[in-house]
Amino acid sequence: MPAEAKPVHNPIRIDPEVCVKCNLCDWICPGDLIYKEEDNRETLPVVEYPDECWYCGLCQSICPVDAITIIFPKQMIQCKTDVTTLLGKVVE
Amino acid sequence: MPPAPWKTIDTDVFVIGGGVAGCMAAIPALEAGLDVVVAEKGKVLDHCGSVGCGVDHYLTIMESGPEWDTPEFLLKHVPELTDGIVDMAVTSRVIHEMPRVLRKIESFGVNFKDPRYNDYYRLRSFGLPGTYHINFDGTDFKKHIGQRVRKLKGTVLTRTMAVQLLVEDNRVYGALAFNFRTGEWVVIRARAIVMAAGEVNRLSLNASGVAFDSWHTPYNTGDAQAMAYRAGALLANMEFVETTLTPKGFSAQGLNALVSEGAYFVNKSGERFMFKYDEKGENARRAVIADAVINEYLLGNGPVYADCRHLPPDVLDHMEATLQVDRYTMPAFYEQKHLDFKTEPVEVSISELSIRRSGVYFRGSGLAVDTDGQTSISGLFAAGDCATVSGGIAGASVLGHVAGEGVAAFLKDRSGALPEVDMEDANAIRERAMAHLETEREQTLSWKAFEDQTRRTVSDYVGVRRNDKGLRLALDTLRALAAREPELRADDLHGLMRVHESKSIRMNAELMAECSLTRTETRTRSSHRRLDYPDTKDPEWRRFVTVTRGDEGPRVGTVTCENALAAAFDRLNPGGVANAG
Numbered sequence: 031m032p033a034e035a036k037p038v039h040n041p042i043r044i045d046p047e048v049c050v051k052c053n054l055c056d057w058i059c060p061g062d063l064i065y066k067e068e069d070n071r072e073t074l075p076v077v078e079y080p081d082e083c084w085y086c087g088l089c090q091s092i093c094p095v096d097a098i099t100i101i102f103p104k105q106m107i108q109c110k111t112d113v114t115t116l117l118g119k120v121v122e
Numbered sequence: 123m124p125p126a127p128w129k130t131i132d133t134d135v136f137v138i139g140g141g142v143a144g145c146m147a148a149i150p151a152l153e154a155g156l157d158v159v160v161a162e163k164g165k166v167l168d169h170c171g172s173v174g175c176g177v178d179h180y181l182t183i184m185e186s187g188p189e190w191d192t193p194e195f196l197l198k199h200v201p202e203l204t205d206g207i208v209d210m211a212v213t214s215r216v217i218h219e220m221p222r223v224l225r226k227i228e229s230f231g232v233n234f235k236d237p238r239y240n241d242y243y244r245l246r247s248f249g250l251p252g253t254y255h256i257n258f259d260g261t262d263f264k265k266h267i268g269q270r271v272r273k274l275k276g277t278v279l280t281r282t283m284a285v286q287l288l289v290e291d292n293r294v295y296g297a298l299a300f301n302f303r304t305g306e307w308v309v310i311r312a313r314a315i316v317m318a319a320g321e322v323n324r325l326s327l328n329a330s331g332v333a334f335d336s337w338h339t340p341y342n343t344g345d346a347q348a349m350a351y352r353a354g355a356l357l358a359n360m361e362f363v364e365t366t367l368t369p370k371g372f373s374a375q376g377l378n379a380l381v382s383e384g385a386y387f388v389n390k391s392g393e394r395f396m397f398k399y400d401e402k403g404e405n406a407r408r409a410v411i412a413d414a415v416i417n418e419y420l421l422g423n424g425p426v427y428a429d430c431r432h433l434p435p436d437v438l439d440h441m442e443a444t445l446q447v448d449r450y451t452m453p454a455f456y457e458q459k460h461l462d463f464k465t466e467p468v469e470v471s472i473s474e475l476s477i478r479r480s481g482v483y484f485r486g487s488g489l490a491v492d493t494d495g496q497t498s499i500s501g502l503f504a505a506g507d508c509a510t511v512s513g514g515i516a517g518a519s520v521l522g523h524v525a526g527e528g529v530a531a532f533l534k535d536r537s538g539a540l541p542e543v544d545m546e547d548a549n550a551i552r553e554r555a556m557a558h559l560e561t562e563r564e565q566t567l568s569w570k571a572f573e574d575q576t577r578r579t580v581s582d583y584v585g586v587r588r589n590d591k592g593l594r595l596a597l598d599t600l601r602a603l604a605a606r607e608p609e610l611r612a613d614d615l616h617g618l619m620r621v622h623e624s625k626s627i628r629m630n631a632e633l634m635a636e637c638s639l640t641r642t643e644t645r646t647r648s649s650h651r652r653l654d655y656p657d658t659k660d661p662e663w664r665r666f667v668t669v670t671r672g673d674e675g676p677r678v679g680t681v682t683c684e685n686a687l688a689a690a691f692d693r694l695n696p697g698g699v700a701n702a703g
Contacts, residue, residue, distance in 0.1 A: 056165075057165045057166050058165070058166050058169055059165075060163075060164045060169070060170065060171075060174055060339060060341055061334070061340070061341055062163070062164075062165075062281065062302065062303075062616055062619070078616070079616065081332075081333070081334070082333075082334050082340075082620075083334060084334055084335075084336070084339060084340050084341070085335060085372070085374075085449075085451050085455075086174070086175045086339075086449065086450060086451065087175065087446075087449070087450030087451035087454070088169055088174060088175045088450065090450065090451070091175065091450050092169075100451050100454055101458070102371075102372070102451075102454070102455055102458050102459075103330075103332065105330050105331050105332060105371070106330045106332060106335060106371040106372050106455070107371060107455075107458050107459050108371070108459075109329050109330050109370045109371030109471070111329045111330070111331065111370075111371075111471070113329060113370070113419045113424055113425075113471045113472065114419050114420060114424070115327075116326075116327055116328070116329065116471070116472060116474075116581060116585075117416055117419065117420060117472075117585070117586055117587060118581065118582055118583065118585040118586055118587040118588070118592075119582040119583065119592065120587060120589065120592070120653060121583065121589065121591040121592040121595060122591070
């Protein structure tokens with residue numbers, strides 16, 4: 031299965047009941063991940079590229095109504111990676 | 123169908139990257155009355171760049187009285203801080219400018235004082251010979267700097283990625299860029315250009331396996347280095363890698379606060395091991411701390427933990443209260459992990475690798491600059507983490523400001539028309555770029571798969587343990603990837619930006635492997651560890667490794683560190699000395 035076909039964790043949870051559809055999260059995201067139709071107070075922001083999130087939390091910090099929560103995926107919260115696998119292979 | 127129209131802009135100064143270095147370069151140029159255009163991949167200048175969400179430390183000389191707080195004292199220690207691989211001429215300029223630039227940033231409204239004392243709270247860390255770091259609440263640091271640029275009427279092209287420099291006879295005169303929301307392409311003619319697009323991230327694997335989980339912003343992908351290299355600029359120190367310690371699973375900033383406030387690092391036996399590696403213990407240079415942790419893991423002494431339990435309650439409270447300043451989501455991470463760093467040790471890992479400044483201050487990796495911030499290409503300047511003198515956010519501020527003043531001086535007595543842009547060439551470049559969006563191709567490759575291969579190759583063979591065979595293997599793989607670049611597929615304009623980033627990352631990885639192969643010694647521990655050349659060779663290797671684009675790939679040379687890197691600039695020394703000795 032190609033990498034893109036795996037289910038993608040969405041770290042940016044926007045509560046549709048609370049969101050005031052103001053555009054700020056779209057504007058502030060440094061990774062261009064959140065898309066919100068401008069000048070339309072009816073449509074919600076959409077996290078288009080959730081797997082490209084830096085977990086910086088700027089969207090959460092700027093949200094005027096606290097509609098955004100950042101949820102870390104399991105591989106970050108319960109990281110089981112053996113650190114030595116990051117330390118290179120020695121080719122003899 | 124005729125090609126789509128271009129948006130055309132003529133300006134005095136074009137700045138690529140709207141982070142701290144880019145903004146700080148724009149400010150003196152604007153103050154000198156120049157027309158300045160900044161291209162930035164983000165949308166809100168006040169929150170763009172590495173510290174768009176905040177910063178809690180600022181390294182500076184303040185000339186507050188004691189001898190250690192003078193430029194001369196710090197400069198005296200720079201060779202040992204950098205293991206002798208440093209451009210002393212540029213570093214001297216940067217260190218001497220520190221107090222002036224600090225005062226200037228304060229005049230923008232940044233408050234460096236700690237409200238608890240109504241004074242500067244200065245801490246020692248990373249092997250520095252004094253308490254040079256101001257610990258402060260810099261949540262709004264970038265906001266004030268961005269506001270200054272806007273107040274001075276700088277023009278900002280947001281969500282815009284520059285992809286090509288225009289250079290004629292080693293003189294830069296413009297660039298091509300595109301907006302990844304609108305798809306509009308822009309041709310910018312400029313009398314000078316400042317490169318300030320940061321370091322190289324997304325370069326290697328990390329503990330979480332989440333590609334964009336990185337210590338510094340994953341949207342900094344070495345675009346400036348790759349672009350300037352292709353245009354003929356001289357780069358240096360590209361062999362060195364940098365890594366830091368992070369809570370395992372989350373590559374975030376925060377090591378400075380930990381070590382300067384007094385945290386210990388312990389291994390699985392509870393041994394506080396840092397003193398085995400450096401007499402300064404946890405106050406050693408970042409490169410030394412990272413190397414010690416790498417070694418403990420290789421010895422089987424992992425996991426390694428950061429332990430704060432011995433610290434006094436008021437220090438712990440301060441650390442907790444400021445946890446979100448460097449990374450807003452850090453409290454949420456601990457909360458979701460159900461971990462209290464005040465009462466439990468925190469398991470740590472080394473982060474992914476970056477090409478930035480190899481865990482030591484003042485030895486940056488990237489575009490070589492002279493004492494005015496000008497690169498080997500006439501009219502092309504560089505500052506911040508893409509330049510060869512780098513020192514955190516203060517380094518970016520000061521060299522940025524130096525480059526901005528350098529641009530103003532450079533343009534003062536220069537007039538005359540800029541060359542006309544060859545639109546046939548520009549259209550061809552745009553067509554090649556837009557071809558990545560073409561879906562009806564026989565073979566396509568996703569940028570994610572392409573990047574994963576780059577990261578795997580760097581981690582395995584160009585990372586913290588290197589040898590000749592591994593580096594050659596890596597170069598073969600990286601060059602095979604380069605040959606597949608035309609196959610890269612973008613699903614949309616956003617993806618087209620990522621495709622360009624992926625190409626920049628691969629290019630930088632190739633330069634790193636090539637330069638690592640040349641430096642046949644080990645320098646600054648795992649910043650450049652050659653298993654086949656384990657010793658540091660002084661004075662033989664007290665040299666910079668430089669790289670420029672040759673006819674058949676990277677052309678590597680060396681320059682003695684007794685010289686400034688500018689000694690290898692053809693524009694200053696016709697004939698050059700880059701490859702001498």
